[in-house]
Amino acid sequence: MKYLSLIIALFALINPALALEIKLPAETSMYPANANPAYVTTLQKCLICHSADYALYQPHLSEKEWFKITEKMRLSFKAPITQQEASQIAAYLFQAQQDRVRPARQK
Numbered sequence: 001m002k003y004l005s006l007i008i009a010l011f012a013l014i015n016p017a018l019a020l021e022i023k024l025p026a027e028t029s030m031y032p033a034n035a036n037p038a039y040v041t042t043l044q045k046c047l048i049c050h051s052a053d054y055a056l057y058q059p060h061l062s063e064k065e066w067f068k069i070t071e072k073m074r075l076s077f078k079a080p081i082t083q084q085e086a087s088q089i090a091a092y093l094f095q096a097q098q099d100r101v102r103p104a105r106q107k
């Protein structure tokens with residue numbers, strides 16, 4: 001009994017099929033790339049506390065509504081961005097959401 005774990009470990013070494021394999025799901029939630037320079041700011045500042053899901057799951061918002069959200073991140077949750085960056089990120093988020101929904105709307 002004393003050597004049971006050793007035997008199991010040796011067996012696992014000999015038989016790789018017993019080795020535990022953990023496959024993580026692919027990371028699919030990401031801010032979509034576009035030419036807006038605030039895209040990079042968004043990657044740098046908006047992934048500090050939570051995933052992009054929070055933004056990607058929002059309903060269609062106007063740029064003003066996106067600005068309310070980025071300002072909430074800045075003022076209530078202390079996201080390290082200036083008010084100007086909050087405004088630029090809001091413009092990027094609005095544009096990115098438009099790019100995503102436009103193909104569906106054209107149908």
Ligand code: HEC
Nearest residue numbers: 045046048049050054055058069070073077078079080089
């Ligand atoms: C300092 C941490 C922090 C940073 C940085 C941050 N957030 Fe948040 N965010 C939060 C918290 C906390 C919540 C609220 C979570 C909850 O209600 O459960 C949240 C919620 C959200 C939501 C959900 C809607 C809402 O109004 O609550 C969106 C969208 C969002 N964040 C977008 C952003 C964007 C865009 C940025 C980049 C400007 C950003 N966040 C940066 C902390 C942060």
